[in-house]
Amino acid sequence: MVTALLQIFIVYMSGSVALLADTIHNFGDASTAIPLAIAFSLARRKPSKRFSYGYGRVEDLAGVIIVFLILFSAIVAGYESVTRFFSPQPIEHLQAVVVAGIIGCVGNELVAQFRMKVGKEIGSAALIADGYHARVDGFTSLAVLIGAAGIWLGYPMIDPLIGMLITVTILKIVFDTSKLVFTRLLDGVEPEVIDNVKIIAESVEGVCEVTDLRVRWIGHQLHAEINASVEPSLSVEEGHEIANAIREKLLENFFYLSGTTIHVDPLTASGESCHCGHKNLEKIRGKQKNILVAYSQ
Incomplete structure (x- = not known):
């Protein structure tokens, strides 16, 4: 000025x-x-x-x-x-x-x-x-x-x-x-941010795989939603400790990370697709298809 x-x-x-x-x-x-x-x-x-x-x-x-x-x-x-x-x-x-x-x-x-x-x-x-x-x-x-x-x-x-x-x-x-x-x-994020979050989360001891990952900016703060699969033999407490370890490691590497939502899945049922029964999932997809057909008509 x-x-x-x-x-x-x-x-x-x-x-x-x-x-x-x-x-x-x-x-x-x-x-x-x-x-x-x-x-x-x-x-x-x-x-x-x-x-x-x-x-x-x-x-x-x-x-x-x-x-x-x-x-x-x-x-x-x-x-x-x-x-x-x-x-x-x-x-x-x-x-x-x-x-x-x-x-x-x-x-x-x-x-x-x-x-x-x-x-x-x-x-x-x-x-x-x-x-x-x-x-x-x-x-x-x-x-x-x-x-x-x-x-x-x-x-x-x-x-x-x-x-x-x-x-x-x-x-x-x-x-x-x-x-x-x-x-x-539009909740767009730089692809390298997604890749880095996944690499860091999978490097935590006890994490077998990151199956689902969503990251978005809220202002200049980053928020991550992660589905991490672990061995099914682990207890709830051990799974909780792994989730905390993921969160701490992400915060060490992303100082602008404001929050994380970490869902721990057993390796035998990992990913969001396993959170809904196959029959219910087919019903939901069928309803979505009917809605799209009705909208196009």
Whole structure:
């Protein structure tokens, strides 16, 4: 926000549309921190009877708001660039424009390093992505310097062209960010996380196999549901100890793991398919098939 405020003053002095696009982008980035801060604040609340998993999903909703804020900044920047392309205006105070570009580059890089550091510490993919987003913003500020150099060399049309280039960059960020946000909303998880959880769980002494595994993000916290098969001769107490050993080992390797649901099965009847009788399972599948046929008709 400090970077954007310094830049807007120079935009008023110089009339540079490339700098205006960069400034709008920085204002948009500053505003994205607001819903994210609210989400992190709500996520600290304890689970309730209505929200038994807590309020971590608010972070994903904040991600949707962030996507639309960035998209709005791209639309405004693009409109101003196209307008200036067809209605060119003289650019003044080129030295000030250069200073503003440098301010934007340095300011965004400092924010990028801070966001990525904190994101890695708390396991927030959204915050890490936001850090890379800020780093890209620093590169767009460098584009402003190219525009200023073009004007100085006698090519004033470079200024609105740089503004359009910045707009395209913002749209690319919108696309990448929306993929991350909507993947989380649909309980999508990186495949390597699933593989690592399975390897760690199966490495625990007494675990014969992990038959079923589901992992999902709730905000920046990870939740795992595991079906682990053990020797059928073990007692309930021994099975319980193995489940605790799985949980402890996962927590050692995934500091952002908030909870685990571990179901211990005998090796002779492992997996969720064994929790329901074959006759009942066929009935359920038959009902599902009838529902799908009726829906299609």
